[in-house]
Structures are given as structure tokens and as C-alpha cells.
Amino acid sequence: MAVSARRGAPLSLDEIRSTALRLIDEGGVEGLSMRKLAAELDVNPMSLYHHVASKEALLARICETITVRLPLPPDDDTPWEEQLRALALSYHRHAQQHPAMWSYVHNHPEFVEDRQLPLWQALYRILRASGVPEEELRRTSEVLHAFVSGFVFAETRGHVTGAPEEIEHTFDIALDMIINGLAAR
Amino acid sequence: MAVSARRGAPLSLDEIRSTALRLIDEGGVEGLSMRKLAAELDVNPMSLYHHVASKEALLARICETITVRLPLPPDDDTPWEEQLRALALSYHRHAQQHPAMWSYVHNHPEFVEDRQLPLWQALYRILRASGVPEEELRRTSEVLHAFVSGFVFAETRGHVTGAPEEIEHTFDIALDMIINGLAAR
């Protein structure tokens, strides 16, 4: 039987992951170290490596979990403009909840590039509804994602100025530009 | 007189800066360490701190120099659409020359947020020509910058797929969307 030096339950991947996300929310990704995480879990640093191959692998796991949690607009018959807006707003809101982790995702798009992810499937569906031809879906979705995540990232970094309502308004303007640009295609 | 352990000329800020930029071009910002930089300059790591307050301060200096080097479209009477396109293309080309450093700038927009910088002055001028009212200049320029640098960053991170010509085409589409979105305002 494993001897836990700290409490009854043994260390679990889930516990590692959620504690790491909390520390990241509090102090940024650069503030997370395997040693601090272990201390927070009241465990030897090396114990973590029994559940996770490396720090990078742990961050990849966290990327997965927050990406999967992103709420998506329902597939109903509301106009595509509204659905696209809803998707972008959901992304925005979710990023504001975990800004440091979304910055990390933004810096490591490889963790989110799988086109089978619900995020991309939803975006494809909405773009099809807007009239984007099948062979342009990939390209157009890449552009839109770059725009939205670029904006959200800039906001996270304090590069969008003004009071909160003003920033909200700026985000609306950004969305209008995207939607107008798509419609004028 | 200072005793240089390595050669005739004493260490200079310029030499530190250009060598650091070269190392960053070769191995990314995360591949740069003060110790490696010192080794490359054939100098004791601590000598660097006589010319630069910290690693962060050095990176800030490098941000400045590459930002200033960005070529800007001339202030002539070509249509605003063309000038905006030229500015974005210049940004794009310049970022491709120093991708790692531009990624760093993207992650640290505070080094580039001074509105007196030629980059912003040029963008303001072009947006005025496009009919954006004075009180919307800041907001609109923030959105455009977020879009363009978001796209360029995604490309740098390999998140825009396809052969080089195809990526070029995707960038064109992105610019069309921005210009159409602006024109439809």
C-alpha cells in the first residue's frame, strides 16, 4: 500500500490538475512551479511525476479541460450573425474567468488545433450557415479564431483601454467588423 | 582603465542588444539566458548588469529597437485601403524576420503602447482618411492591431495551415475582412 505522508487519499491526476489551475488563476502560468504545486498539495515534488510526465504535459492537460468546458451556442435556427456573436462572447467570458490559462492556450495553439473539437465544429456549422463554401471553411475559421483570440488576448494583457463597459463596447465593434467583413465577402 | 578579459573593445549596450537579438532569432526568447548571452560575448555573466538593469529591461530595449525599425507606408494620396494593406503587410513581413521577438512583443504590448510611436501615428492617419471620427480612433486602432497581430502571431505559432502561398492568400482574406468591415461601418 502506498504511504501518503500527508492525509488518507492518495494523490490523483484530477487533484493535481485542479490545484494547478487554481494556482495559475492566482499567479499566472509563469508563477506555477512543480515545486510550489507540490508544496500546495503537501507532497514531495517528485510525486507529481508519477501522475504527469512533465510540467508541459500537465499544462497540456489543463488546456484540454478548459477547452472542453467552453459553452457553445445551440444548433437552432437563430441567424448565423447572432450565433457567431454568441460563440465569440462565450469565448470572451470564459477567457476572463481563466485569463492566464487562456493566454497560455493562445501561446500554444497546438493544444486546441484538433478540428474535431466541439469549438471548431460549432464554428464550421455557423460559417456554413453564413454561406462560406466548404473548401474555404478551414481558412476562414483560422482567420476568425486569430481575430477573436487576438482581441481577447490583447484585452487580457491590458492592451484594450477604458472602463469595463467601454471595453465591452470595443469588443462589440470588433465583432461588428468581423460580421460585416464576412457578410461583404 | 577597464580590463577586458576577451579583446580590445569594451562591452557596449549595442553589442549586447544585437547579440541578444541574434540569439533570440536562433533559439527563441525562452532559449535566451543571461549566462548564454555572456558566454556568446565571451564575458562574465555579471558584466551584462553593468549595461542593463535586468533581463526584462534588456528585452524591453530590444522591443524598442525592432518596433522603431518597422517600415511604414508613405503619407501620400494613395487610397486608405491600399495604405492600410501596405501597413499590415509591412508588419507581417517584419514579424517573419524576427518571429520570436515579435511573439514577445505580442505578449508584452506595454512596450509598444505609446501612441506617439510612428506605427500608431501612421495607423491613425490612415483611419482618419477612411472616415473614422476622431473619438473612435483609439478604439478602432486597438481592434485593428489586435486583429493583425493576432493573425501574425497565430501564423508564427504554426496555427495557420497550408503552403506559404496559401498562407499568403489567407492573410489577404484576413485583410479583406478587416477592410470590408471598416468600410461597412
Add this chain to the structure above:
DNA sequence: ACCTGAACACCGTTCAAGT
């Protein structure tokens, strides 16, 4: 004025050993 060596307080991770 400019440079240096030793030292401090951190990292991520390997490896052999414990239960």
C-alpha cells in the same frame, strides 16, 4: 568606471532507494 567570483534562492527533472 568597468569587470569578476562566489554565493543565494530558485528552477525542472533523473535516478536509486524506500514501503
Add this chain to the structure above:
DNA sequence: ACCTGAACACCGTTCAAGT
């Protein structure tokens, strides 16, 4: 099976000492 301690190869930076 799970956990640990010591150790390795790195960091950025402070500080006192050299010329």
C-alpha cells in the same frame, strides 16, 4: 504501485572585491 531524498544541470541576480 506509489512515494521520497539526494543530486544534477540549469536559471536570474546580489554583493563584495578586484583593477
